[in-house]
Amino acid sequence: xxxxFAPGRINLIGEHTDYNDGFVLPFALAVGCxxxxxxxxxxxxxxxAQEPDxxxxxxxxxxxAGDVPEWTRYVLGxxxxxxxxxxxxxxxxxxxxSDVPTGAGLSSSAALVCSVVRAVDDHLGLGLDDDAxxxxxxxxxxxxxxxxxxxxxxxxxxxxxxxHVLLCDMxxxxxxxxxxxxxGRGLAVLVADxxxxxxxxxxxxxxxxxxxxxxxxxxxxxxxxxxxxxxxADALGLLEEDELRRYVRHxxxxxxxxxxxxxxxxxxxxxxxxxxxxxxxxxMRDDFRITVPEVDTAVDALLSAGALGxxxxxxxxxxxxxGLLPEGDVEGAGDAVRRAFADAGFGEPSLFTATAEAGARxx
Ligand code: ADP
Ligand code: MG
Numbered sequence: 298x299x300x301x302f303a304p305g306r307i308n309l310i311g312e313h314t315d316y317n318d319g320f321v322l323p324f325a326l327a328v329g330c331x332x333x334x335x336x337x338x339x340x341x342x343x344x345x346a347q348e349p350d351x352x353x354x355x356x357x358x359x360x361x362a363g364d365v366p367e368w369t370r371y372v373l374g375x376x377x378x379x380x381x382x383x384x385x386x387x388x389x390x391x392x393x394x395s396d397v398p399t400g401a402g403l404s405s406s407a408a409l410v411c412s413v414v415r416a417v418d419d420h421l422g423l424g425l426d427d428d429a430x431x432x433x434x435x436x437x438x439x440x441x442x443x444x445x446x447x448x449x450x451x452x453x454x455x456x457x458x459x460x461h462v463l464l465c466d467m468x469x470x471x472x473x474x475x476x477x478x479x480x481g482r483g484l485a486v487l488v489a490d491x492x493x494x495x496x497x498x499x500x501x502x503x504x505x506x507x508x509x510x511x512x513x514x515x516x517x518x519x520x521x522x523x524x525x526x527x528x529x530a531d532a533l534g535l536l537e538e539d540e541l542r543r544y545v546r547h548x549x550x551x552x553x554x555x556x557x558x559x560x561x562x563x564x565x566x567x568x569x570x571x572x573x574x575x576x577x578x579x580x581m582r583d584d585f586r587i588t589v590p591e592v593d594t595a596v597d598a599l600l601s602a603g604a605l606g607x608x609x610x611x612x613x614x615x616x617x618x619x620g621l622l623p624e625g626d627v628e629g630a631g632d633a634v635r636r637a638f639a640d641a642g643f644g645e646p647s648l649f650t651a652t653a654e655a656g657a658r659x660x
Contacts, residue, residue, distance in 0.1 A: 325457025374441025571606025
């Protein structure tokens with residue numbers, strides 16, 4: 298029997314920069330998924346502590362996979378893709394158990410996929426290196442599930458380090474831990490899960506992605522990552538559509554903010570990152586237009602209650618907001634968010650503090 302744990306994540310800053318080949322700065326959470334692989338007499342069977350029924354399937358590649366419940370594709374995907382790559386994957390039973398809430402923007406899917414890939418690799422003694430493990434976790438979500446994720450979630454779930462955010466270059470997939478010494482500075486990250494329903498998020502995500510690709514084509518660059526802050530004014534002058542101008546301004550300034558925050562953290566200037574966090578939110582609200590009233594309300598409430606900076610985190614149209622706060626202000630800020638939600642007639646938000654923890658590990 299082999300068990301691996303892999304965590305969920307929160308992105309400190311860098312939204313919609315991943316598919317533009319840019320930069321993101323996520324950290325791994327304490328919550329995560331544990332996958333246990335055991336030998337079985339025949340077939341592949343998967344069970345989740347969060348699902349009522351186990352599922353048993355015949356061994357096969359992806360093309361011959363039958364119709365199975367969506368959630369099992371995150372698990373079986375590893376076995377299908379390894380089979381396609383010529384690995385003779387024996388009969389086995391995989392059990393998963395996760396305390397990452399699903400669909401809240403904390404990446405329960407990466408926790409699930411990364412724990413399974415690591416456990417299967419270890420159990421079978423495949424000896425996949427870090428890059429191959431990452432590529433497989435991304436292929437499972439993209440090809441076996443059909444979720445167009447850029448890979449940030451898997452990178453940080455695999456490689457996160459305690460007390461650090463992970464600076465990820467989403468073109469090369471190079472990563473570097475950057476210190477996030479919250480406790481040492483008497484600060485905390487308060488997360489408000491707005492529980493706002495993700496209305497239209499798929500269509501809007503696709504529209505943003507296509508818009509960014511079109512802008513890159515017009516500007517003659519491989520991706521918006523290749524437009525620097527110094528080039529921004531010229532680039533905007535080449536774009537006729539206001540919508541594309543706004544998208545480019547968000548992506549280019551967001552990449553700059555990610556790198557500025559990483560620099561400040563390297564210099565031990567954690568309290569000084571607040572301004573960039575709040576500027577990121579304004580850019581998502583006004584230029585990229587991916588916020589909703591619930592997240593704007595939560596950000597405003599956090600800032601009024603003493604946050605050094607606050608922003609929506611995740612793809613948008615709902616999900617979570619983070620605030621960087623002095624530890625002593627956390628409780629009051631949580632109350633302020635609850636009050637603002639009640640006044641606005643929104644549902645009850647869920648509030649918790651997050652610390653940066655280690656990535657995937659054997660348990
Ligand atoms: P997020 O990653 O933000 O939580 P996703 O939509 O990407 O949201 O992934 C959520 C999906 O992952 C769930 O709908 C389910 O299919 C799968 N999943 C995550 N955790 C589990 C689990 N513990 N058991 C079964 N399926 C899970
Ligand atoms: Mg996900």
